[in-house]
Amino acid sequence: MKKIKILVVDDEIKLLQTVTEFLTLQNFSVMQASSGSEALKIFTENKKEIELILLDLMLxxxxxxxxxxxxxxxxxxxxxxxxxxxxxxxxxNGFEKGADDYITKPFSLGLVKLHIEAVLKRxxxxxxxxxxxxxxxxxGRQLVYREDEMLEMTRREYELLLYFIEHKETVLSRETILNAVWDYDYAGDVRTVDTLVKQIRKKLGDDCNYIHTVYGIGYLFEDKADEK
Structure with missing residues (x-):
C-alpha cells in the first residue's frame, strides 16, 4: 500500500526526530526540515507527493x-x-493564514496522530x-493486507476477519460469530466457523497468530502474536 507522505518542520532536532520516528512506526512516510527555507525547498520539489505538513511557527x-x-x-x-x-x-491567526489545524506544545504523540487522521479524512x-x-x-474496497502484501480472501473470510478485528479482545462464541457474519440464524454446523478460521490463519501466516481458540466457547482476537 502507498504510504501517506508527511513533511515535518521543526528546528528542535530532538523533537523533529521523535515525531519522525513515531509517524514512521504508524506507517507514514516522513520527510524532515529544520528551517523554513528548507521546508519550502523540500515542498516545492515534492509537492505532488506530500499530503500533509506539520509546521512549527518559530523557525x-x-x-x-x-x-x-x-x-x-x-x-x-x-x-x-x-x-x-x-x-x-x-x-x-494560524487559521486565518490558512492552517487546517493547530496543536499547542507540549503535546502527546497519540494526540498528533488523531489530529493527522482527522485532517486527512476531511x-x-x-x-x-x-x-x-x-x-x-x-x-471501501474490501482488501486485506499483511504489512504491504495484499492477501486473497473470499467474501466470508474477509467478513469474519473484519468482525474479529472490530471486536478484538472479546471472547466470541461460534454461535455469535455465525449469526453476525452470516447475518441470520445459521442452521448448519458451528464447525463452519472453525473451517473458516483455519483458512484465515493459513493466509495470515505464523507471524500473525492473532486468532486464539477459547476452549469450549469460541475465539478471541488479539493484535499480538502470542500463544494462548
Missing amino acids: PDISGYSVLREIRKISDVPVIILSARSEVTDQM AGKMKNILECGKIKIEK
Whole structure:
C-alpha cells in the first residue's frame, strides 16, 4: 500500500526526530526540515507527493507563518501547526493564514496522530483503513493486507476477519460469530466457523497468530502474536 507522505518542520532536532520516528512506526512516510527555507525547498520539489505538513511557527530563518503563506500560493495541502504559542489569538491567526489545524506544545504523540487522521479524512486523503497489528483492511474496497502484501480472501473470510478485528479482545462464541457474519440464524454446523478460521490463519501466516481458540466457547482476537 502507498504510504501517506508527511513533511515535518521543526528546528528542535530532538523533537523533529521523535515525531519522525513515531509517524514512521504508524506507517507514514516522513520527510524532515529544520528551517523554513528548507521546508519550502523540500515542498516545492515534492509537492505532488506530500499530503500533509506539520509546521512549527518559530523557525530560525523565516517564520512558520511565512512558510504557510508561500505554500498557500501554490497548494492547498493540509497544514497542521505545532507551536508553543498557546494564546487564542495565535491560534486564530494560524487559521486565518490558512492552517487546517493547530496543536499547542507540549503535546502527546497519540494526540498528533488523531489530529493527522482527522485532517486527512476531511481532505479526502485517507482511505477507510482499519489497522490491527500487521494487518490492514481497506474497507471501501474490501482488501486485506499483511504489512504491504495484499492477501486473497473470499467474501466470508474477509467478513469474519473484519468482525474479529472490530471486536478484538472479546471472547466470541461460534454461535455469535455465525449469526453476525452470516447475518441470520445459521442452521448448519458451528464447525463452519472453525473451517473458516483455519483458512484465515493459513493466509495470515505464523507471524500473525492473532486468532486464539477459547476452549469450549469460541475465539478471541488479539493484535499480538502470542500463544494462548
